Amino acid sequence: MAEFVILRGFIKIPISRDAKTPDYKYSVVMGVRRISTLFYNSKDVHFHYSNGTVIILPSKARKERANKSLVSGTEMYDPKNTDSRSKRYWLTNLYRRSVVSVERVFTLVVELGPMHRVYASPDRYIQGPGALERVGPLALQHGKSALIISDSDVWQVVGDSVEESFNDVTTTMERSNFTGECSTSEIDRLTDVASKRNADVIIGIGGGKAIDTAKAVCGRTGEVVGSVPTVASTDAPTSSLSIIYTEEGTFERAHRHDFHPSFVVVDTNVVAHAPTRWFISGIGDALATWFEAKATWENEGRTIHGARPTYASKAIARYSYDLLRENAEDAVHAVNEDTVTESVEAVTEATILLSGLGFENGGTAAAHAVHDGLTTLSGISDATHGEKVAVGVLVQLILEAYPKEEIKDIISFADAVGLPVSLRDIDSIDPTREELLRVGHVACDSEGSMGNEGIDVTPEDVANALQTLDSINESE
Numbered sequence: 001m002a003e004f005v006i007l008r009g010f011i012k013i014p015i016s017r018d019a020k021t022p023d024y025k026y027s028v029v030m031g032v033r034r035i036s037t038l039f040y041n042s043k044d045v046h047f048h049y050s051n052g053t054v055i056i057l058p059s060k061a062r063k064e065r066a067n068k069s070l071v072s073g074t075e076m077y078d079p080k081n082t083d084s085r086s087k088r089y090w091l092t093n094l095y096r097r098s099v100v101s102v103e104r105v106f107t108l109v110v111e112l113g114p115m116h117r118v119y120a121s122p123d124r125y126i127q128g129p130g131a132l133e134r135v136g137p138l139a140l141q142h143g144k145s146a147l148i149i150s151d152s153d154v155w156q157v158v159g160d161s162v163e164e165s166f167n168d169v170t171t172t173m174e175r176s177n178f179t180g181e182c183s184t185s186e187i188d189r190l191t192d193v194a195s196k197r198n199a200d201v202i203i204g205i206g207g208g209k210a211i212d213t214a215k216a217v218c219g220r221t222g223e224v225v226g227s228v229p230t231v232a233s234t235d236a237p238t239s240s241l242s243i244i245y246t247e248e249g250t251f252e253r254a255h256r257h258d259f260h261p262s263f264v265v266v267d268t269n270v271v272a273h274a275p276t277r278w279f280i281s282g283i284g285d286a287l288a289t290w291f292e293a294k295a296t297w298e299n300e301g302r303t304i305h306g307a308r309p310t311y312a313s314k315a316i317a318r319y320s321y322d323l324l325r326e327n328a329e330d331a332v333h334a335v336n337e338d339t340v341t342e343s344v345e346a347v348t349e350a351t352i353l354l355s356g357l358g359f360e361n362g363g364t365a366a367a368h369a370v371h372d373g374l375t376t377l378s379g380i381s382d383a384t385h386g387e388k389v390a391v392g393v394l395v396q397l398i399l400e401a402y403p404k405e406e407i408k409d410i411i412s413f414a415d416a417v418g419l420p421v422s423l424r425d426i427d428s429i430d431p432t433r434e435e436l437l438r439v440g441h442v443a444c445d446s447e448g449s450m451g452n453e454g455i456d457v458t459p460e461d462v463a464n465a466l467q468t469l470d471s472i473n474e475s476e
């Protein structure tokens with residue numbers, strides 16, 4: 001049953017904007033149901049929601065219209081009769097995020113996403129040196145025919161081991177070459193291949209894009225997907241997300257599937273032999289997980305499931321951070337030497353499994369929002385996801401006003417493992433104030449994860465924090 005919150009109060013309406021242009025975005029709640037656009041006309045102010053409609057009305061008409069907008073049989077909550085902190089938070093956020101001009105009384109009908117806690121994960125996770133030998137037997141559990149999606153560079157490294165893993169099983173295996181982009185046309189093409197071959201299980205082997213493509217193909221065919229990352233560069237392999245790009249490689253959208261990989265296999269021999277920069281990038285991505293999950297938890301934010309985080313996801317996110325702090329430096333040295341030590345095992349698990357479960361079930365916040373903003377900077381295109389997230393998490397700590405000593409401690413950790421700790425560390429880029437504000441605008445977009453921060457963050461705040469980061473580093 002849908003839940004509604006009725007909020008009453010004052011809002012400052014930006015009347016200077018063109019009434020017909022839905023260009024004023026703001027977020028009340030992170031999750032499946034959110035307000036993303038404000039329309040203004042002479043009579044009413046309408047908020048349009050991704051699910052259902054939210055209306056803000058001047059005081060006169062509010063009762064009548066509010067009643068009309070509610071579906072019968074739904075529950076209504078009055079903030080006066082509840083002590084829910086989150087409802088108050090949304091209300092104050094409304095005040096904070098509204099800009100300029102006329103104050104009006106409004107009644108806001110907010111349709112809430114589910115208030116349940118959700119924990120979602122792959123069925124099985126297998127990690128260790130030589131773990132590729134498990135791929136064939138795992139495929140056997142899911143059917144007679146397996147389609148592998150992987151590019152030729154990856155296949156040169158792992159092809160023999162994967163083929164061998166199918167020697168003693170009755171499941172047949174075929175590979176279709178992945179052309180390198182998780183784009184709609186590539187998903188279409190591979191969906192065709194999978195259907196023609198009657199594949200029961202699709203296995204993505206390689207980096208994030210090959211795995212995301214395999215998930216997307218399964219989303220079409222309804223079969224089972226296996227995820228076999230050959231680098232520990234992000235926390236995406238366990239997740240239910242596919243990041244879709246255009247054929248030219250520009251970000252298009254994040255697609256959340258209603259299933260997870262049935263199995264995730266990580267061969268740490270392969271991970272340790274991959275370029276060390278990928279391994280370090282994975283540490284950068286995972287470094288953010290605890291701080292983002294903590295922010296989401298404390299601010300009663302939402303995860304990508306539009307749900308509240310569980311206690312388990314909070315604990316997992318925290319342990320991911322602890323493992324990194326204990327092991328990351330040693331592990332980077334070991335990977336430099338192409339060796340698998342216990343610290344490599346710990347960091348690989350922290351990066352792929354714990355951070356993967358932690359971000360999906362614990363929530364993301366400013367660090368990933370800032371990452372999204374950073375992708376707009378020219379000169380940063382060669383930086384990896386994890387490198388941008390590493391800068392993003394430091395910005396988050398500044399935004400949240402962490403004590404300077406703690407920020408410095410995390411900076412020295414990041415620096416020691418080889419992560420960038422300011423924009424200047426990334427290809428020595430030195431963006432203008434205007435460019436930093438553009439980063440801030442994207443970071444504060446209502447579609448992003450900034451809404452899980454308990455504080456109001458403006459584009460200026462983000463630009464200032466990025467500059468503060470430079471000055472902290474200079475003062476070292």
Ligand SMILES: [Zn+2]
Pocket residue numbers: 234235285368385389
């Ligand atoms: Zn990430």
